[in-house]
Amino acid sequence: MLKQRPLVIETLTALGLILAPFILPHLGFAPNTINRILVWGLFGIGFDILFGFTGLLSFGQSAFYGTGGFVAAYLLTQAGFPHVVTSLFIGMIASAAVGYLVGLIALRRTGIYFAMITVAIAEVFFFVEFNPLADWTGGENGLPGVPTPHFDLGFADFQFNTSWSLYVFLAFWYFLGIVVGLRIVRSPVGTILRAVRENPMRASAVGHNIHSYKLTAFVIAAAYAGFAGGLLGVMQAFMPPDAFMFHTSAELVMMTAIGGTGTLFGTLVGAGVWLFLQDFLQAALGLGAAWKLVLGVVFVLLVCFLRHGIIGGIADLYRLAVGKRAHREPVAAPASALTAEEEQEVAEAELAKEPDPFPMAPVHRASDGYSGPILQATGLTKRYGGLLANSKIDFTVNHGELRGIIGPNGAGKSTFFKMLTCEVAPTSGKIVFEGLDITGMNVTDVCQLGLTKSYQVNQLFSALTVRENLTIAALSELRGKFRLDIFRSLGNIPGLSEQVQRTLELVNLTTRPDTPVSELAYGEKRRLEIGLALATSPSLLLLDEPLAGMSPRERVETVKLLKSISKGRTMIIIDHDMDALFELAERVTVLQEGRVLVEGTPDEIKNNAAVQEAYLGGVNGVLTA
Numbered sequence: 001m002l003k004q005r006p007l008v009i010e011t012l013t014a015l016g017l018i019l020a021p022f023i024l025p026h027l028g029f030a031p032n033t034i035n036r037i038l039v040w041g042l043f044g045i046g047f048d049i050l051f052g053f054t055g056l057l058s059f060g061q062s063a064f065y066g067t068g069g070f071v072a073a074y075l076l077t078q079a080g081f082p083h084v085v086t087s088l089f090i091g092m093i094a095s096a097a098v099g100y101l102v103g104l105i106a107l108r109r110t111g112i113y114f115a116m117i118t119v120a121i122a123e124v125f126f127f128v129e130f131n132p133l134a135d136w137t138g139g140e141n142g143l144p145g146v147p148t149p150h151f152d153l154g155f156a157d158f159q160f161n162t163s164w165s166l167y168v169f170l171a172f173w174y175f176l177g178i179v180v181g182l183r184i185v186r187s188p189v190g191t192i193l194r195a196v197r198e199n200p201m202r203a204s205a206v207g208h209n210i211h212s213y214k215l216t217a218f219v220i221a222a223a224y225a226g227f228a229g230g231l232l233g234v235m236q237a238f239m240p241p242d243a244f245m246f247h248t249s250a251e252l253v254m255m256t257a258i259g260g261t262g263t264l265f266g267t268l269v270g271a272g273v274w275l276f277l278q279d280f281l282q283a284a285l286g287l288g289a290a291w292k293l294v295l296g297v298v299f300v301l302l303v304c305f306l307r308h309g310i311i312g313g314i315a316d317l318y319r320l321a322v323g324k325r326a327h328r329e330p331v332a333a334p335a336s337a338l339t340a341e342e343e344q345e346v347a348e349a350e351l352a353k354e355p356d357p358f359p360m361a362p363v364h365r366a367s368d369g370y371s372g373p374i375l376q377a378t379g380l381t382k383r384y385g386g387l388l389a390n391s392k393i394d395f396t397v398n399h400g401e402l403r404g405i406i407g408p409n410g411a412g413k414s415t416f417f418k419m420l421t422c423e424v425a426p427t428s429g430k431i432v433f434e435g436l437d438i439t440g441m442n443v444t445d446v447c448q449l450g451l452t453k454s455y456q457v458n459q460l461f462s463a464l465t466v467r468e469n470l471t472i473a474a475l476s477e478l479r480g481k482f483r484l485d486i487f488r489s490l491g492n493i494p495g496l497s498e499q500v501q502r503t504l505e506l507v508n509l510t511t512r513p514d515t516p517v518s519e520l521a522y523g524e525k526r527r528l529e530i531g532l533a534l535a536t537s538p539s540l541l542l543l544d545e546p547l548a549g550m551s552p553r554e555r556v557e558t559v560k561l562l563k564s565i566s567k568g569r570t571m572i573i574i575d576h577d578m579d580a581l582f583e584l585a586e587r588v589t590v591l592q593e594g595r596v597l598v599e600g601t602p603d604e605i606k607n608n609a610a611v612q613e614a615y616l617g618g619v620n621g622v623l624t625a
């Protein structure tokens, strides 16, 4: 993960680029090889934003590399356009535009289908370049005669026509590419791209339009590819047709995998290894065509033994060396001879002795004084084939209310929540939230309106820290569902750090902000799950089994936490822990077999004969009074 350390990485990159021509030739790198590495490196910055940061594996980047390269080369060789740099930018814009159109199609699918569409589209581009457009692109001959850049400043004419002068030209663009890339991945957009990679479903559920963000990453990658393609023609004084070929895309993927994803530098490092080995195996060892075989074996070994690539391997070694590796072995809980009820009592007694981290809210608020309904569902029905999961549910919740929902397993509680948050569309019925008919809307828009939920099974951004998780959720409230602020720093978003801090306090995770989610205890993960929903500042918060899977002590703590966060909020809680729910909620709705069985105060529900019957006949045990 790139930390927010402005200018450290940029300075090191500049130093590396300055020193490279003095060091690399002594290691056996030819000047032309170093230049090719830079072009691949620039190509790879955009690809890493797409693959490493957003999790979208494209095998079609050659389409954009070729488009940018051939547009620039055509302008410079056929159209008589004299300005090299302007041509490079025109090629880049053409690639970005093509990337936008291709992205609209390819991003309709995910995973392997997305990857396959990109392969198919790249093949179409290759065919078009070789056949219908051969008069413009030179077909299999490519476009020779691409001029080298020169800048006449009046007092001096800078020519970039030797290998090392071209190195200066390419290094300048690579450096600029890294500076821009770092700005992008450190921006709110970069943060949301990581959220899309980690858990696209939750990213959209906390209010981000993930399709637009994926398209943004796709266009950025195409733009980088287009500019790098133009540089390839300039570097070689010839635009080769193989820029459009599938093996270009495949090499890009392999180089990035070798170097390491999610760092922006992976392709540069991977290209260094790849091209060095290629030269070494072919020329020094005289392997001829067999070099590909050896390189293939090296690739497999590197990917198998360095799962995060060379950069990831070096980072792991560094952490080991400085002893920062955060190995937190899970501490086994001592075996207990107590029953669950006894454990709960002990936990309650222990907690009563401790200072209360959550100022207590009144357990039951008066149900009068509400300012009308915040949510009304009428006739809500969900049918899965022959199964009626929810049937004609009428349900109203008022502003400021804390409603509980109980029901035996399979009663349709989660399905009901999914319909309320528009995760699944009802078969029939209507949902009105804050006076607006939201039936048929999507989960992102509904979250933006102020209605969201925490999930029964944790839906977190596992590779990210607690703070990053909450930042992702808070960004949706502060920036809306989509904003193209790719050069804005996270620190420049008013209210963001305060909102994250507030949420950390609400869910009692202030001591763990920089801990990766994967290292949290289960109870902490459950609290973060609630925190993700809270950080979007919902006006109606739904909690689906917030106490599920918790130890007795964690349950007691979480009930206190729920009381605390319910202050000034409207909440609906589903849970099987009826003692907790009766303590928390002022009204309870009981679902059975997809229908509302009864609704009332906790006391009314406890004493209701139909509810007793439903539970005594079910698997959930006896209702406690």
Ligand SMILES: Nc1ncnc2c1ncn2[C@@H]1O[C@H](COP(=O)(O)OP(=O)(O)OP(=O)(O)O)[C@@H](O)[C@H]1O
Pocket (backbone or CB within 6 Å): 384, 387, 388, 389, 407, 408, 409, 410, 411, 412, 413, 414, 415, 416
């Ligand atoms: N996507 C789906 N496709 C088909 N059937 C489904 C689907 N989701 C839920 N169901 C069915 O709908 C019924 C209600 O499920 P739901 O998860 O809403 O119940 P629940 O009350 O939340 O149960 P639990 O307390 O066990 O979580 C169940 O019979 C379930 O198998």
